[in-house]
Amino acid sequence: MDGLHGDAADWDLALALLEWQVDLGVTEAILDAPVDRYALAEAAVRPAVGAAEQTAVPVARAADPVDEARRAAEAAGSLEALREAVAAYEHCDLKRGARNTVFCDGNPLARLMLIGEAPGREEDAAGRPFVGRAGQLLDRMLAAIGISRTSPDPEAAIYITNVMPWRPPQNRDPSAAEVAMMKPFLARHVELVAPEVIVLMGNTACAAVLGRTGITRLRGRWAEAYGRPVLPMCHPAYLLRQPEAKRESWADLLDLKARLGR
Ligand code: URA
Numbered sequence: 001m002d003g004l005h006g007d008a009a010d011w012d013l014a015l016a017l018l019e020w021q022v023d024l025g026v027t028e029a030i031l032d033a034p035v036d037r038y039a040l041a042e043a044a045v046r047p048a049v050g051a052a053e054q055t056a057v058p059v060a061r062a063a064d065p066v067d068e069a070r071r072a073a074e075a076a077g078s079l080e081a082l083r084e085a086v087a088a089y090e091h092c093d094l095k096r097g098a099r100n101t102v103f104c105d106g107n108p109l110a111r112l113m114l115i116g117e118a119p120g121r122e123e124d125a126a127g128r129p130f131v132g133r134a135g136q137l138l139d140r141m142l143a144a145i146g147i148s149r150t151s152p153d154p155e156a157a158i159y160i161t162n163v164m165p166w167r168p169p170q171n172r173d174p175s176a177a178e179v180a181m182m183k184p185f186l187a188r189h190v191e192l193v194a195p196e197v198i199v200l201m202g203n204t205a206c207a208a209v210l211g212r213t214g215i216t217r218l219r220g221r222w223a224e225a226y227g228r229p230v231l232p233m234c235h236p237a238y239l240l241r242q243p244e245a246k247r248e249s250w251a252d253l254l255d256l257k258a259r260l261g262r
Contacts, residue, residue, distance in 0.1 A: 202235030
């Protein structure tokens with residue numbers, strides 16, 4: 001290769017490398033030598049002798065959304081404080097598209113707690129979980145075993161929440177990252193309500209609580225989470241689409257009723 005073509009090839013290679021770095025998110029090139037910013041962040045936490053001689057500015061560590069959620073959740077000493085902590089949490093982008101933070105419904109003294117997925121359009125507008133068509137079916141299912149979210153009697157009452165307090169756009173499934181950042185709030189929610197028995201409604205609740213999906217296999221099989229018995233069931237929205245699955249849900253409801261000794 002002659003010098004001219006060699007120079008052109010070097011220039012093309014340098015340009016390609018630069019474009020590649022821009023694609024990776026590099027926005028400035030100001031030093032001759034590379035800077036190990038992990039080492040700088042470490043030094044910022046534990047300044048070494050001679051740290052004053054460093055010329056580059058340490059990079060602040062970005063807050064980890066899950067750690068932030070854990071800290072906020074653990075600091076909440078009551079359901080009201082937890083509701084405020086969830087509403088004040090800024091790391092989940094779903095919050096920006098939501099009209100309301102949907103925290104709970106029902107009786108916090110209930111022996112039974114239900115964990116659903118996320119608010120839909122009606123829930124987002126009302127600020128309460130399970131108020132749309134699926135919620136109306138849920139109320140009828142619970143009524144069939146003598147349970148109601150409006151009952152003042154803890155024996156006959158239910159307390160309802162969702163994994164996600166904000167409606168995902170177009171009712172899409174919440175992402176794994178979105179679920180991960182809300183899990184500490186859910187764990188604290190369960191701890192504060194301290195129910196005897198928990199129902200997990202659908203795949204998202206099973207993924208968040210049991211780390212497993214496949215509701216058609218999981219449903220009806222008692223498991224344990226948060227130190228309590230949990231019963232996965234098919235989501236009422238699924239039952240609206242697949243009415244033939246109602247027969248199995250009826251069996252699960254009877255099993256639930258027996259577990260509650262009703
Ligand atoms: N589906 C859910 O899982 N939760 C709601 O609140 C509404 C629909």
